[in-house]
Amino acid sequence: MLGRTLREVSAALKQGQVSPTELCQRCLSLIKKTKFLNAYITVSEEVALKQAEESEKRYKKGLSLGDLDGIPVAVKDNFSTAGIETTCASNMLKGYVPPYNATVVQKLLDQGALLMGKTNLDEFAMGSGSTDGIFGPVKNPWSYSKQYREKRKQKSHGENEDSDWLITGGSSGGSAAAVSAFTCFAALGSDTGGSTRNPAAHCGVVGLKPSYGLVSRHGLIPLVNSMDVPGILTRCVDDAAIVLGILAGHDPKDSTTIQDPVKPFTLPSLTDVSKLCIGIPKEYLTPELSSEVRSLWSKAANLFESEGAKVIEVSLPHTSYSIVCYHVLCTSEVASNMARFDGLEYGHRCDTDVSTEAMYAATRREGFNDVVRERILSGNFFLLKENYENYFVKAQKVRRLIARDFVNVFNSGVDVLLTPTTLSEAVPHTEFIREDNRTRSAQDDIFTQAVNMAGLPAVSVPMALSSQRLPIGLQFIGRAFCDQQLLTVAKWFEKRVQFPVIQLQELMDDCSSIFENEKLASVSLK
Amino acid sequence: MWARAVWLGLRASAGGRRGFPSKAAHQGSRRVTAELIEHLERLALVDFGSQEAVARLEKAIAFADRLRAVDTDGVEPMESVLEDRCLYLRSDNVVEGNCAEELLQNSHRVVEEYFVAPPVCLFGEIYERN
Numbered sequence: 001m002l003g004r005t006l007r008e009v010s011a012a013l014k015q016g017q018v019s020p021t022e023l024c025q026r027c028l029s030l031i032k033k034t035k036f037l038n039a040y041i042t043v044s045e046e047v048a049l050k051q052a053e054e055s056e057k058r059y060k061k062g063l064s065l066g067d068l069d070g071i072p073v074a075v076k077d078n079f080s081t082a083g084i085e086t087t088c089a090s091n092m093l094k095g096y097v098p099p100y101n102a103t104v105v106q107k108l109l110d111q112g113a114l115l116m117g118k119t120n121l122d123e124f125a126m127g128s129g130s131t132d133g134i135f136g137p138v139k140n141p142w143s144y145s146k147q148y149r150e151k152r153k154q155k156s157h158g159e160n161e162d163s164d165w166l167i168t169g170g171s172s173g174g175s176a177a178a179v180s181a182f183t184c185f186a187a188l189g190s191d192t193g194g195s196t197r198n199p200a201a202h203c204g205v206v207g208l209k210p211s212y213g214l215v216s217r218h219g220l221i222p223l224v225n226s227m228d229v230p231g232i233l234t235r236c237v238d239d240a241a242i243v244l245g246i247l248a249g250h251d252p253k254d255s256t257t258i259q260d261p262v263k264p265f266t267l268p269s270l271t272d273v274s275k276l277c278i279g280i281p282k283e284y285l286t287p288e289l290s291s292e293v294r295s296l297w298s299k300a301a302n303l304f305e306s307e308g309a310k311v312i313e314v315s316l317p318h319t320s321y322s323i324v325c326y327h328v329l330c331t332s333e334v335a336s337n338m339a340r341f342d343g344l345e346y347g348h349r350c351d352t353d354v355s356t357e358a359m360y361a362a363t364r365r366e367g368f369n370d371v372v373r374e375r376i377l378s379g380n381f382f383l384l385k386e387n388y389e390n391y392f393v394k395a396q397k398v399r400r401l402i403a404r405d406f407v408n409v410f411n412s413g414v415d416v417l418l419t420p421t422t423l424s425e426a427v428p429h430t431e432f433i434r435e436d437n438r439t440r441s442a443q444d445d446i447f448t449q450a451v452n453m454a455g456l457p458a459v460s461v462p463m464a465l466s467s468q469r470l471p472i473g474l475q476f477i478g479r480a481f482c483d484q485q486l487l488t489v490a491k492w493f494e495k496r497v498q499f500p501v502i503q504l505q506e507l508m509d510d511c512s513s514i515f516e517n518e519k520l521a522s523v524s525l526k
Numbered sequence: 527m528w529a530r531a532v533w534l535g536l537r538a539s540a541g542g543r544r545g546f547p548s549k550a551a552h553q554g555s556r557r558v559t560a561e562l563i564e565h566l567e568r569l570a571l572v573d574f575g576s577q578e579a580v581a582r583l584e585k586a587i588a589f590a591d592r593l594r595a596v597d598t599d600g601v602e603p604m605e606s607v608l609e610d611r612c613l614y615l616r617s618d619n620v621v622e623g624n625c626a627e628e629l630l631q632n633s634h635r636v637v638e639e640y641f642v643a644p645p646v647c648l649f650g651e652i653y654e655r656n
Contacts, residue, residue, distance in 0.1 A: 099628045213608050226606050255614045256606070324592045331586070335570060342571075344641050346632040355647040360571045373572040377579060378586035380570040381562075391590055396603030398596050403604060442589070455607030480607070 002026060002182040003501065006239040009185065010067045013059060020059065020070030024052035024114050027072040031116065031183045037139045039177035041077050042085050043117040048072065051114045058112065067242050069112030074178045074187040077118040078125050079105055079230070080219040084115075088221055089133025090123045092341050092348045092367030102219020103251045104188060104230045111246055116184050119174030122437075123369050124338075125190055125223050128198055128444035129432050130173025132371055138173040140166040140203055140426050141181040146503035147469035166426040166470070169202035169444070171195040172231060176203040179233045180502060186243050189231035192223045193326055193441070194421075194448025196231025197460035197475060201421035204462045204471030204502060206494075208232040208240045211481045212455030213258040215244075216251035224333040225256075227452040237461065237491040241267045244483060258481070265484050270492040274308035279414035283319035284447055290424035292466050297420050300463060300474055303496060304418070314414060316405040321398055322450040323442050328382050328395035329453075334372075335379025341367060371437045403454040410479045416489045417477040419447050421460040425470035447475060457483040459490045462499040471499070558583050 001009065001018055012018050031043055055070035064070070075081060078088045080098035087093045101109065109115065122132045131137035142148050143165040168177050172189025176199035179187045189196035191209040200207020208231060215230045222228055230247065234240045245264030251257045280301055285294070305311040343349035343363035350362035364373070382391040409417070422444065432440065451458045457480070460473040476493070478486030558580050566583070567573045574582065626639055635642040 096632065099625060099632070213611075250614070252614070252616050255616075256608060257614070258608065258611065259614055318596065321593060321596050324589060327586070328590050328593065344633065344635075344643055345629070349634040353644040356644050357568075357571070357647060359644050361567075361573060364572050368572065370574070373574065374582050374586070376570045376572050377566055377574070377583060378590075380566050381583060381587065382590065384566075384569075391593070393603050394593050394596075394598060395590075396605065397598035397601040398593055400601055400604035401596065401598070403607060438585070453607075 002030065005236050006067060006071060006185050006234070006242050009071060010069070013070045014064060016059070020052040020055035020114065021049065023070060024048050024072060024116075027114075027116055027183050030181070034141070034181045034183060037141060037177050037181060038136050039119055039138055039174040039181065039183070040074070040117045041087060041089065041120050041135050041174070044084050044115050047084065048114045048116050051109075051112070055112050055114065065110070065112040066246075067111075068108065068246060071113050071186070072116045072184045073108055073113045074116050074119050074175060074184040075105055075108075076121055076125075076172050076175050076187070076189050078121060078190055078221045079118075079188060080221065081105055081115070081118065084118065086118065086221070087134075088124045089121050089135055090367065090369070090372070091134055092364075093346075094134065094348065096347055098219075100219065103216035103253060104247050105219065107247055108188075113186075116178075119172070119178050119187060121174055122171035122371075124221070124372050125171040125192060125195055126334075126371050126375060126441075127170045127437050128194070128441045129167045129429075130170035130199065131167060131429065131432065132369060132437055134369070137429060138168045138170075138177050139429075140168045140173075141177055141504060142166060142202075142204060142426065142470055142502060144504060145469070146505070147465060147500070151469040164428045164430060167202070167429050167432050169199035169422065169426060171199075172207075172233065173199045173203075175233050176200055176205055176207065179203070179205045179235060181504065185234065186239060187233045189233050190220055190223070190228060191231040191452065192228050193330065193445045193452055196233060197421050197448050197458060197473075198444060200233055200460045201462070201473030201475075202426035202471065204473070204499065206234050206237050206240050206462070206490075207421075207460040207473075208234075208244065208487070209451065209458045210244060210248065210483055211457040212452075213256055214248045214262070214457075214481065214483065216247075216249075216254040216257050218251055218253040222337050224330050224452075225337070226329070226333065227455075229452070237459070237487055237494050238267055240459070241265065241484075241487045241491075244487070248483075260481075267484070267488050267491050269495075270488050272308070273304060273489075273492060276304070276309040276489065277413050277415050278304050278309055278311045279314040279409055279417045280311065281316045281319065281409070281417060281419060282313050283316050284419045286446065288423050288443070288446075289420060293420045293422070293424060293472055296463050296472055297418070297474060300418060300493070300497075303493075307496075312414070314409045314412070314417070316402075316409065316450070318398065318401045318405050319450060322402050322453060323446060325395045325398040325402065326445070326449045326453060327442065328391050329399060331375045331379035332382050332392050332395075333379070334375045335377075335383060338368070338372065338376050343367075374438065399453050402450055406450075406454045406456060406477075415479075416486060419475045419477065421447060421473045421475040423447075425466040425468060425472055451477055454480075456480055457486050459486060461490050461494050463493075463497050465500060558587070
């Protein structure tokens with residue numbers, strides 16, 4: 001049951017094949033068994049069971065709220081959840097209990113979803129590994145998959161199997177791991193520079209970044225107001241579309257949401273791609289790109305072409321500057337957004353009470369890790385009067401050029417762009433931490449952050465396993481507010497590539513009851 | 527000495543324009559003075575300790591300096607991707623609130639309905655860093 005799609009489970013719930021309480025308990029049990037992944041910061045067991053009880057009552061009366069009623073979901077810990085601790089994986093907010101729900105959380109709850117818990121992340125969503133939070137790093141479930149372990153056994157014998165576990169990517173690594181390990185059917189992430197798509201690619205799940213302005217940011221603790229977007233992580237494209245349909249729409253509490261009416265939609269099953277034009281941005285072919293990802297990217301392009309689509313090379317000339325531009329704009333907005341953490345109204349407060357400045361400085365030194373503090377410091381530099389024009393305004397101008405690059409490409413007849421999501425498959429933690437957070441972010445965000453600067457929708461779809469039997473995903477980028485079209489193409493692709501299901505049975509032998517009777521689509525045992 | 531520091535600063539920005547980040551960083555250490563760090567740490571209210579702050583900031587600046595290579599003549603800065611739309615304004619009616627008690631609960635130091643802050647130092651305090 002846990003391996004099914006949202007629609008299938010929803011149907012099963014309606015038909016009484018399984019009850020919300022059973023579903024909830026199985027997920028809670030699986031969360032306990034996969035605790036070593038460190039995907040969850042808070043497991044809201046009581047809340048979830050109570051919600052399950054209420055959902056069950058509704059189903060018994062035949063009054064289900066919709067496709068998400070009774071469905072376990074998880075939420076990244078930078079979304080405010082009323083009555084449930086929200087930490088952003090930082091000492092600054094440890095123990096902070098928001099008095100309200102983020103709009104997207106409220107929408108999920110209004111649909112009857114069961115909130116399983118808050119997932120782990122890099123502190124304040126700054127990072128590309130989900131390794132820099134105060135609760136420790138998140139481990140990629142694929143580290144423990146049968147596929148990966150069998151491959152490793154061939155290479156090395158008798159090594160400690162856990163010492164070389166792989167990162168999830170970030171910063172929404174907890175959400176990606178939670179979905180990948182079947183502990184929930186959908187999870188919310190956030191995406192400022194690729195934080196939903198990156199871990200989705202590394203964990204073999206679908207990671208959607210909707211168009212900026214489509215989904216409310218009210219209650220999402222902000223990083224970069226002009227780029228942040230709530231992200232959706234699911235095991236298949238159809239599920240992401242269902243969740244998007246529920247979350248999208250104008251929110252009076254977020255004035256940056258568009259006012260155009262938005263309705264939930266069903267994704268058509270595209271069969272004819274002959275009218276589709278796929279663009280391949282040539283600047284994304286960088287030397288750092290691993291040969292395996294490059295070859296899969298090429299294979300994907302050929303797949304579209306062989307089925308009749310037009311596949312052309314396009315140019316996004318300012319690509320090489322986008323990471324620098326992002327660095328300046330991000331640190332500047334962060335410097336401003338983090339100013340609210342002064343210890344007075346909420347969050348951590350230091351013990352000294354000598355003066356406001358001393359109190360603020362000590363509170364922030366104690367509350368923030370050095371990644372956050374470094375970004376604040378840099379941001380303040382770029383915002384100094386003498387630097388404002390040359391750095392901040394300059395970056396804003398470059399941002400326009402980057403956004404324009406995309407507009408030009410889409411105006412030339414391209415429907416969707418196809419690019420890699422990450423440079424390579426997930427790497428071991430020991431390798432990842434050899435470089436600092438800023439260097440890693442600059443490397444890992446390379447294919448994803450230009451999309452945030454242009455505000456476009458993008459989705460990472462798992463394509464195939466690498467030679468190490470680890471997931472590799474590819475990214476589709478769509479026109480602004482054409483999320484439905486983007487997902488339609490992604491769904492077509494997903495169906496063609498048949499990405500294998502992760503095999504975690506070995507690790508959870510006494511969870512076999514969850515997986516028996518499952519006609520899982522475990523196609524080829526690669 | 528002061529004049530020499532200025533000259534090196536000018537060389538640094540020229541080097542930046544030619545896109546040699548390592549050169550700028552080397553000469554950048556003249557740009558990133560102890561005074562600048564102290565000023566920034568004061569504005570940002572985060573601290574690192576001078577040496578480390580200088581090193582980190584230099585790297586960040588060197589990285590950002592690559593933007594100089596982009597020709598942005600005649601390009602307007604972009605503040606938001608939704609710049610062609612009107613920002614939504616709610617009507618000025620009170621529809622929620624009255625939650626002072628709930629909000630005060632999240633603070634560590636509260637007296638009646640006030641958040642309590644330590645005194646602001648009026649005489650330009652020199653606060654000590656670790």
